[in-house]
Amino acid sequence: MTRTLRLGTRRSKLAMTQSGMVAAALTAATGHAVELVEITTYGDTSQATNELLSQIGGTGVFVNALREALLRGEVDFVVHSLKDLPTAAAEGLSLAAVPEREDVRDVLVARDGRKLADLPAGARIGTGSNRRAAQLRIARPDLEVVPVRGNVDTRVGFVESGKLDAVVLAYAGLNRLGRIAEATDLLDPADFLPCPGQGALGVECRADDAEMSGLLAPLDHAPTRAAVVAERALLATLEAGCSAPVGGYALPRHDDERELIVTGIVASADPNPTGAPASVRGSLTGPVEQAARLGAELADRLLAQGAAALMTQQLGEAQ
Incomplete structure (x- = not known):
């Protein structure tokens, strides 16, 4: 009889849904039953609902409690939203699987079914992401971006109650909750770059647990892993966390899947006198097996274009 595996997960509805998907896939692949073990993180308990992620701890705010439970042996593996996972390797842990990615796009949920281009000047649009805020100001400097x-449920509720005209969310989360029909606009990732790792999940286990690593191996999706390796190398080389105004997206060339196209943007958190924030952006193409090098090289190019000054400004404001 196969043993029941313990999966550590945050308690939010979305985290439970995502973990349930991984649990079902693992059971189907291995025959092992999986028990969800709910773990509370600081990011879940912070009461400052209008506070930006960078102001309550930034990178790791949704991750550390899960990792600590894993290292203590309270659970056998954990599931993260990969965009929340720090780029630095965690001692004693292994990223054993990166399942196939969901749609990477950001979406708008707006009153009266409006698209981003249709929002009137001065409309109030909510987000807790510096990356989204910066790109919103680039696309529509006439809008008021409100931190939420x-x-x-809470963020969409701000729109339904009339407190906000719109909010920006991840397609992946809304779709996994069965609510994608509520999106009024799908933001093209060619113009509105997602967060590195957005739409992907990361499954960690203890580095010395060879049995668990082997069980999780069938869940790993090589194209998704290559893409997020490039995106996370971009983020790591910029020395930026998940709360920084950095967008990154890697995908195979449509005519040659052996080649990977990596695109990145670094933007100022605040608008300049013209209304739109300063930003630098670039793309790089190369062999998929060199995903980490591509991400790092693109970051170096962005730094050479002035990204360092933008990142320094962001770090100063967050302190």
């Missing part, structure tokens, strides 16, 4: 936090 909370789960999907």
